[in-house]
Amino acid sequence: MSLTANWSYPTAIRFGAGRIKEIAEACAAAGIKNPLLVTDKGLAYLPITQSTLDLMEAAGLGRAMFSDVDPNPTEMNAEAGIKVYRDGGHDGVIAFGGGSGLDLGKVIAFMAGQTRPLWDFEDIGDWWTRADPEGIAPIVAVPTTAGTGSEVGRASVITNSQTHEKKIIFHPKMLPSVVICDPELTVGMPPMITAGTGMDAFAHCLEAFCSPHYHPMSQGMALEGMRLVKEYLPRAYADGTDLEARGHMMSAAAMGATAFQKGLGAIHAISHPIGAVHHTHHGTTNAVVMQPVLRMNRPAIEDRLAKAAAYLDIVGGFDGFYDFVGKLNAELNIPANLTALGVTEPDIDALVASALQDPSCGGNPIELTKENVTQLLRDCF
Template structure:
């Protein structure tokens, strides 16, 4: 059965097949009259995007679209998008696509009414009190993949084009006012993207579940999110038009991003700099480094992952869980290591430095330092 529901946690979510038809209602609920649809270059000319623009135009909302979004969106993309937004006199953003489009769309909404350059507002500290909250316009998020969960996040990840580092822009009002999760929009997604985004959702749940921080609500959400990925990602990978599997993977993505309020860890601390420098797919990179990170964290997470394995129906405790991850990666054709992923001539010292500067480091179950992080990175190649 394909689920349909309305949720208000952590924001208003319209979940179900065909619910993109409610885009005009969602705009009305947020007060948007001249929205800008932000998507990526690959989606801009696809039928699902044109159909959404048709719905907007029929409702008198225009069909303005900005699609100059790189796979790892940059500050240059943001600057161009903000100019497009302001020049068009828009009053809200529809972020439409995968994590890249969602992150950039949210940043455009954030920057629409700010007066300083983007990096003045960078970082996760102090709830971004430097920002003019009244200058942040409404956001509607429409994910077309099932992985990042940016549609329910209060942050955007943007690459600094000068330093090639991924940095965070954070504000409570970056949480979209309305999310439309329509699994039909993900039908036919290529297998590689299905695998990478699905493993991103799994990584979010796994790292949140493993985080030493106290957050029982996130803990439970993370555990069930892992189960959904275990049960439905292989189905979505095998049949791109399995809408039931696609729906449950969209739920897993929402759950992973909600759960990681509890914190992420070494998987993301490593994946972020590799993606920024070598332009790898984020979720696929997470999948590639997942087993090395599990070995790295074993002493601190073994008992906890024994509990997870039991819930997931995986025999063998930690070793069984570890083996399951490897088998899942193999079944999804995930590269064996970072070399196979295409990371050539890496500057290990620079990657170590960037990994240790990543906010995820502080939440890893095992304390990370230059020596053990270097050893971990080398094991990933």
């Protein structure tokens, strides 16, 4: 089976090994003539990024880059990037990298033509309608990890540097116009990042699948996304050059982010404040808290996960699924709990308060309260 295709759901996706060579065509399709490539500090001078800049330059698109992006990007990173974008007279963004580069690139494109402050567009009610849609620049997204799926998302997670809270900035036009999913770009990912980003994709699929909201398209996508992670994440972790496994994991990442239009839940609601305050890797944090969240939600999801287990060829219904998650985490050398992840002296009350404010709460199968989230967090240490 050839892992090469052109998709237009949820946006135009150029999928396949070597397709980064189509970066100039992708920019042309998005109407971009003077792009700003936005990536993170760690990727900026790696060969995959420099060769992409070479392709841009050869096509007459220049080689402008902004890479002052923290692992958990902040509004200060956004302000610096917007200034570079405006000063350079750019007309679009190439968001390049993992979740941080993709999220910040999308925010820079979104904010380039806005006059209101960033926090006015937090994902609350209809706040997105405050934006001037004509001021949103086009985006070409190029993921270099297989986890967040931000390349097919309509939102970005930005950390408020003052309050240390992760905020979700949303607008429908933040969805990139064109995506290039080239598994060759993920070959250099260290095993630890392969594991953490892969489990982020799994968490997106799992929480979307368990969400009580109605979205059958997302439901089916979440189920198949979990299967791809089950089959191919251990392979990608064991052999980073396994392009078939890398390709299927890129699909799973995009599927998870498309599926979570149906909702997320407690995994993300507690992972967001932990990451914002303790600077842990997001996907790895999701993996660490996954089993405690499954235990808490069991009364509401036992039957549903039994059906998922049957599809995934996991014996034992809910218990079999739960044990599978534990074994997968162990195989990927995921820390056993938040203490082992390096979270020390946590302010449980503050984390609970932040978790209950997180938009992900709305998709949890049981209502999240101060009492059950406090117990959940304690169970994670």
